[in-house]
Amino acid sequence: LDLSISVKNPKWDFSNGYLVAEILSWYHPKEIKMHCFNNGTSIQSKLLNWNLLETFFKNKNYAIDRDVMEGTIHCKSAAAEVLVEQMYTTLTNRPTYRLTPRSHTFNDLSYQSKLPLHARATASTAIKNNLANTELETGPDTSHLMNKTQHIISLHEQHRQNQRKQDPDRFGIKPTLGEIRPKTKPESNQKDRNGICPSNQGRKSRPVSANRVPENVQFAEVKVRQSGRDLPASHMEGVKEKLNNDMFGTYQPTIKLGESNGFSQWLNTPDEQRDERGSV
Numbered sequence: 001l002d003l004s005i006s007v008k009n010p011k012w013d014f015s016n017g018y019l020v021a022e023i024l025s026w027y028h029p030k031e032i033k034m035h036c037f038n039n040g041t042s043i044q045s046k047l048l049n050w051n052l053l054e055t056f057f058k059n060k061n062y063a064i065d066r067d068v069m070e071g072t073i074h075c076k077s078a079a080a081e082v083l084v085e086q087m088y089t090t091l092t093n094r095p096t097y098r099l100t101p102r103s104h105t106f107n108d109l110s111y112q113s114k115l116p117l118h119a120r121a122t123a124s125t126a127i128k129n130n131l132a133n134t135e136l137e138t139g140p141d142t143s144h145l146m147n148k149t150q151h152i153i154s155l156h157e158q159h160r161q162n163q164r165k166q167d168p169d170r171f172g173i174k175p176t177l178g179e180i181r182p183k184t185k186p187e188s189n190q191k192d193r194n195g196i197c198p199s200n201q202g203r204k205s206r207p208v209s210a211n212r213v214p215e216n217v218q219f220a221e222v223k224v225r226q227s228g229r230d231l232p233a234s235h236m237e238g239v240k241e242k243l244n245n246d247m248f249g250t251y252q253p254t255i256k257l258g259e260s261n262g263f264s265q266w267l268n269t270p271d272e273q274r275d276e277r278g279s280v
Contacts, residue, residue, distance in 0.1 A: 001026055010080035014072055015034050016041060017049035024227035025090050043134050062090045074132040109159055117163060117170060126156040
């Protein structure tokens with residue numbers, strides 16, 4: 001194209017929309033008249049030119065994004081390049097081939113990620129670099145500008161968190177217990193269609209019959225001897241008499257009544273079944 005202005009810096013040369021109108025005039029000479037556009041650098045000239053271009057894009061149903069046009073007006077990084085690629089695809093019906101697609105965020109995060117950690121921008125510098133003065137002048141209202149500022153701050157905080165993950169020693173971050181613990185793959189208890197657990201596929205299973213004892217197993221009777229010894233019959237008779245005569249329940253024998261010494265069993269046994277020693 002034989003343009004009246006040579007393109008040296010796309011970010012500044014396409015910002016007023018004059019070159020965009022000149023390119024479109026080669027394809028649509030009847031709709032685009034160059035005397036309607038002003039080749040000025042003021043924000044008023046830019047807005048007048050881009051209002052005419054936006055109306056033309058809507059009438060022709062051209063796929064030019066509003067964010068791309070706003071980024072070109074405010075001289076955002078890579079916005080003019082995206083605009084030229086979309087215009088080329090729309091006017092020639094030919095796709096543009098890129099290894100990595102361009103982002104429409106138009107911020108300096110890609111540039112900041114290439115810098116060393118000590119030279120990267122702070123929160124205030126990120127707002128200054130990503131929010132142009134023309135945006136403050138042409139903003140529709142205060143809430144719209146506040147949303148833009150909050151979005152820039154959130155991106156900056158996310159970028160700072162990534163920095164901490166990349167170089168934790170610089171920020172004095174110590175790993176947590178969950179990060180120190182070796183990560184092991186949990187065993188899966190899910191069964192497949194055949195009812196076999198994946199963790200037991202390589203093992204040989206032995207059938208076990210329920211409630212059935214093998215023939216070669218033999219059982220022997222075990223005789224258990226009590227740890228306590230039986231007390232004499234005279235001593236047991238005296239304890240029993242004291243218990244029977246205790247009206248207030250204050251007497252407590254010094255021996256432990258229980259199955260270990262046979263005393264409770266002796267008390268519950270009739271007199272005719274007791275021997276001389278008092279045992280059953």
